Amino acid sequence: MNPASFAAIAASLAGYDPQALRVELAQQFIAELLPLPQQSETVGLRAALGRVLAADIISPLQVPAHDNSAMDGYALRASDLAIDGETRLRLAGTSLAGGAVSGSVANGQCQRIMTGALMPAGLDTVVPQEFTRLDGEYVVIPPGILRTGDNRRLAGEDLALGSVALAAGRVLRPADLGLLASLGLAEVPVWRRLKVAIMSTGDELRGVGEPLPPGCVYDSNRYTMWAMLERLGLEVIDLGIVRDQPxxxxxxxxxxxxxxxxxxxxxxxxxxxxxxxxxxxxxxxxVLFWRIAMRPGRPMAIGRIRSGEKTALLFGLPGNPVAVMVTFYAFVREALLRMSGARPEPLPLLRAASTRALRKKAGRTEYQRGVVKRGAGGQWQVDITGNQGSGILSSMSQANGLVLLGHQQGDVAVGDLVDVVPFDGLI
Structure with a gap:
């Protein structure tokens, strides 16, 4: 684990106040606690989706390996194109994808060529077949439709031999697996999946399917926590409901x-x-117990807890269902990704016009549940999903984004632009 003490981290943050902690300072504090990933493993491509690369992937070859055609058409020398009027080139043969190039193509000639086929020596341009017509053994090309190098893929233009194809810390996506396969790589080094234990605490909680006595509620938090962690590709250990007994x-x-x-x-x-x-x-x-200047989700615990020689990072989240989700995305998501070896980008923000006036107290960050859609003029618009209480989970289910109102921001008037964190790709 990172050896930095809590006191040292707090001293490095200007304005640190655990009883009224700004969101960005809480995020900076957590970033200082994070341990580096320790264990890697090698997996096959079909098991690599969503995993985090543990090392740079260096291209063992150039892609494409040779100059080739990007079109079905005719390969030619651009210098043979007529300056004015049509160009007539004698057809010399055919090049097929996957076949070797044989013979040569003389000046004034062209070669029938398929997509992906190797470019014959000396030819530098491809005219798509739909732009041409055949006149016996000649291909006729209209004027002004080509420039030198059109429709030709150059050797190494995608990846050069010895270049970094994918950088360490990347969460592998479908296109990345195709890229790795194009390099002939069957396996890749990835970091071990991070293990995250979850639990809900409280005597009032009951599991799904159990009787519900007066004053008790069903535990929804473990299900949302499990789902949010699954989306990150982490290994989840569910420890269930823990009674409020020491x-x-x-x-x-x-x-x-x-x-x-x-x-x-x-x-x-x-x-x-x-x-x-x-x-x-x-x-x-x-362990520190914070009161964060945010809504919902003001209370939060952060720390390190030990079991023998083993230490784990602790995130103690509020009990209200919406507050759990908001604090997870504000503080926990990026921390877990970094612990997994990933290099996450900041969450994308969408600017949308508010369709209603919003009350907002300066001096805290607010996350309101909203529905974003296109207005009549094509501009993004957002409306909040009714009651914004931190226990109203249905408002989160109805929303497709979080309206992010900054620390110093005040009331919002109808038509004012606000930042929205879209759920698509997040939740």
Whole structure:
């Protein structure tokens, strides 16, 4: 783990206040805690989708290996094209994809060529067949449709021999697997999947399918946490519901630290909650309890907990369902990706016009659930999904993005542009 102490990290952040912590400072603090990935493995291409590259992939060949045609048509010398009027070139033969080039093509001649076929020596341009007509043994080309080099793929124009085809830290996508296959690579080095343990805390929680006594609620948080982690390609260890009893909490947290690289709990971190979670967390390691200047999701715990020689990073999230999701995407998602060896890009933001006035208190960051769509004039518009309470999970289900209102931002008028984090590709 990163050896930096919490005190040292806090001292390096100007304006650090654990009782009114700005979102960006919380993100910076967490970034300082993250350990580097330690273990890699080699997997086949079909098992590599969504995995994180552990080393640069150096191209063992140039792609394409030779000059070839990008079209079905006729290969020719651009110098043979007439300056004015039609060009007539005698047809010398045919080049097929996958075949070797034999013979030569003289000045004033052209070669029938298929897409991907090797370019005959001396020929530098391809005219698509639909632009030509045949006149006996001659190909007739109209004027002004070609420039030198048109429709010819150059050797190495995609990847040069010895170049970095894919950089370490990349989360492999479908196109990447095709690229690796085009290099003749059957296996790739990837980082071990990060193990993340999840649990929900609270005596009021019941599992799906159980009877629901008065005052109790079904536990939804583990299902949303599981789904968010699955989307990141991580290995999830579900430790279930943990009762608000010191020994049960201690046992669950120690087991989580022993099994996983990171632990995510929901509930038990708010001021005044009738539970023992904060005390037990603090006993097991170095844990901070923050009040973040944000809505929803103000309470949060961050730290390191130990089980014997094993240490895991702890994220203690609020208990309200929407707050769990918002704090996960604001703080946990990028941290877990970096622990996995990935180099995540900042989440994309869409600018959209608000269709209603929004009340916003300056001095905190707000994440409101919204629906983004095109307006009559083609401009992006966003409307919030009704009640924005942190326990209203249906508002998150109805939304297709989060309206992000910055720390210093005030009220929003109808028509004002706001930032939106789209769910597509995130949730």
């Amino acid at each position: 020994e049960a909490l201690r046992e669950a947290l120690m087991r989580a630290a022993a099994l996983a690289d990171a632990v995510i709990s929901s509930g038990g971190v708010s001021v005044g909650e009738a539970d023992h979670t904060k005390r037990v967390m603090a006993e097991l390691g170095e």
